[in-house]
Amino acid sequence: MMSKTTSPFAVLIPIGKELLNGRVLDTNSQFIAKKLWEIGVEVRRIVIVPDDCHDIAQEIKRAKREGASLIITTGGLGPTPDDVTMMGVADAIGRKLVENQQALQHVVSRYETLFEQGKVDFRELTKERRKMAFLPEGAVVLKNDVGTAPGAKIVWGKTWVYVLPGVPSEMKSMFDGEVIEDLKRRFGGARLFRLKIRVQERDESVVARAIKKVQQSFKDVLIKPEPKGFGLGGMTVNIEVVASEEEGEAILEKASKALQEALDGFLSE
Amino acid sequence: MMSKTTSPFAVLIPIGKELLNGRVLDTNSQFIAKKLWEIGVEVRRIVIVPDDCHDIAQEIKRAKREGASLIITTGGLGPTPDDVTMMGVADAIGRKLVENQQALQHVVSRYETLFEQGKVDFRELTKERRKMAFLPEGAVVLKNDVGTAPGAKIVWGKTWVYVLPGVPSEMKSMFDGEVIEDLKRRFGGARLFRLKIRVQERDESVVARAIKKVQQSFKDVLIKPEPKGFGLGGMTVNIEVVASEEEGEAILEKASKALQEALDGFLSE
CATH class of the missing domain: 3.40.980.10 (MoaB/Mog-like domain)
Incomplete structure (x- = not known):
């Protein structure tokens, strides 16, 4: 990376x-x-x-x-x-x-x-x-x-x-x-890898906490919610990283999993 | 002005x-x-x-x-x-x-x-x-x-x-x-005055010469052609100035007249 x-x-x-x-x-x-x-x-x-x-x-x-x-x-x-x-x-x-x-x-x-x-x-x-x-x-x-x-x-x-x-x-x-x-x-050598995931939580302020936690372990990964206004049920989160052909997909997958776990953690608190 | x-x-x-x-x-x-x-x-x-x-x-x-x-x-x-x-x-x-x-x-x-x-x-x-x-x-x-x-x-x-x-x-x-x-x-006190004029000349490089000449006497006036591609016959020129309510219109009129005169001068050369 x-x-x-x-x-x-x-x-x-x-x-x-x-x-x-x-x-x-x-x-x-x-x-x-x-x-x-x-x-x-x-x-x-x-x-x-x-x-x-x-x-x-x-x-x-x-x-x-x-x-x-x-x-x-x-x-x-x-x-x-x-x-x-x-x-x-x-x-x-x-x-x-x-x-x-x-x-x-x-x-x-x-x-x-x-x-x-x-x-x-x-x-x-x-x-x-x-x-x-x-x-x-x-x-x-x-x-x-x-x-x-x-x-x-x-x-x-x-x-x-x-x-x-x-x-x-x-x-x-x-x-x-x-x-x-x-x-x-x-x-040449690195390129952008991008993943859009849909999370159930629709309140940006809750998603924010999860992102903050995950961001600490994935400093080079850009994790950003796409706020589309309230009341739409769930939210899209963009996960992006610039990495080598070998590493890109794996990094996205790990970051996405960590985000989902953080969100689940908060919601079951 | x-x-x-x-x-x-x-x-x-x-x-x-x-x-x-x-x-x-x-x-x-x-x-x-x-x-x-x-x-x-x-x-x-x-x-x-x-x-x-x-x-x-x-x-x-x-x-x-x-x-x-x-x-x-x-x-x-x-x-x-x-x-x-x-x-x-x-x-x-x-x-x-x-x-x-x-x-x-x-x-x-x-x-x-x-x-x-x-x-x-x-x-x-x-x-x-x-x-x-x-x-x-x-x-x-x-x-x-x-x-x-x-x-x-x-x-x-x-x-x-x-x-x-x-x-x-x-x-x-x-x-x-x-x-x-x-x-x-x-x-408060000054506002934008704007005039669009249509000139017959369609070649930006000719219009450029006329603008250059006029710009010397009207330093605070913004004179800018709107290039819309070649072959359209004529050209729109924007003339803009920020001035007081009393002066605005008169400045635009003078600048527009000067531009037209400069263009006529070049074309009859």
Whole structure:
């Protein structure tokens, strides 16, 4: 079983004023968090910041200081002047922002396709379009097959930084196409095991006591009731652990048995 | 017009592992951010942390250091041992956690109602139920008319801290019933003015140039295109400003005119 201190963890940094004034709901983080959790990477913090170089850099540096294996930003890659994510990332890791030839090629070819499809008025590169090809030095280009702005992967010591677009369809396509297999190779070995059990007790405050007792012997196992409101008769409890293929099922089974015993104990008191 | 440096700002701190592993989507922050933005309070950061006393306290102290007028936490108020929000808040502000008699009365009366409605098995206070009545010293109790755990409001120098439940129906009911009028009284004087305009230009990179130009003369106005994908013919641009009742409309009109002129200028180049 992996302990909390040694297991890899991620910090997600969604970027954009529209997420902070409530115009847009950040659904990207949930998508990413689910996929990371399935390969045993815990998301330890999600911090939404405005399109501000300083704020972006500050959060990235903080995550690095804490030892994050993985930092994923979403948003702020477009052609508008308030899209400053790449600049913030470059600042944070102390590298220059340079015109990346592969990224430029990607932008050129995306606009040509969009022009041929009649979706933009002209095929030429403007300063604004060109802006999207500036990535931190040494970045690996991540292709955007839905929109135009490429993403980036930066290996920064033991920390990998992924810079992804904010439009959900673009982010998802890039994550599934360019990110997840890469992460599986890196973090392979452990994965999430999950068990949902139904207990008869319907009062969360009683279930709480049983969980507290069991949690002491199973510190790495996440045991959490799903409160669904009162009066439904019984309750679902989630039991989760990140463990190796060999150990996972057995740990869940033991924890589940211990929980049931603790509950029976309390109820017969 | 209020400048960014003098205008009040908030930091939202949603709490809970279920928000970090993707099991639950944080919709609370969008609800709160929208309502705050309407009364001229900017949300400067939303930071989701696990149910961990240290993490919670750290984020609260940081927001205070930065001069946040408002800190709002959501989640972690229930009876289970992993609900530690009140403890984290008390730690952050350097006050003791004490059994609040009004909160206790609230918990007692909520469980009596639930028992009478046949939704819980017994009416008596257990240790777990009683736990929900422990609030930081000096806190004002916020009633929970949907669930059981009361919330809290703490006046901490110039910073107001609201501790709200995580279940959306409970949070919304408490926010609308106990929080928003309170905030309006405090922050009254400015509010959000918003204008959506439709521009003919459909290429975001061209619109970007015009916005950049206009933004220089209207630094407090938020001008943001809504990219909806290519090929839709034209584009919607949001123009927003927080200003006094007297000035708001006029500022929007001027900014909108300037944007249209900048676009016409570029297109006739």
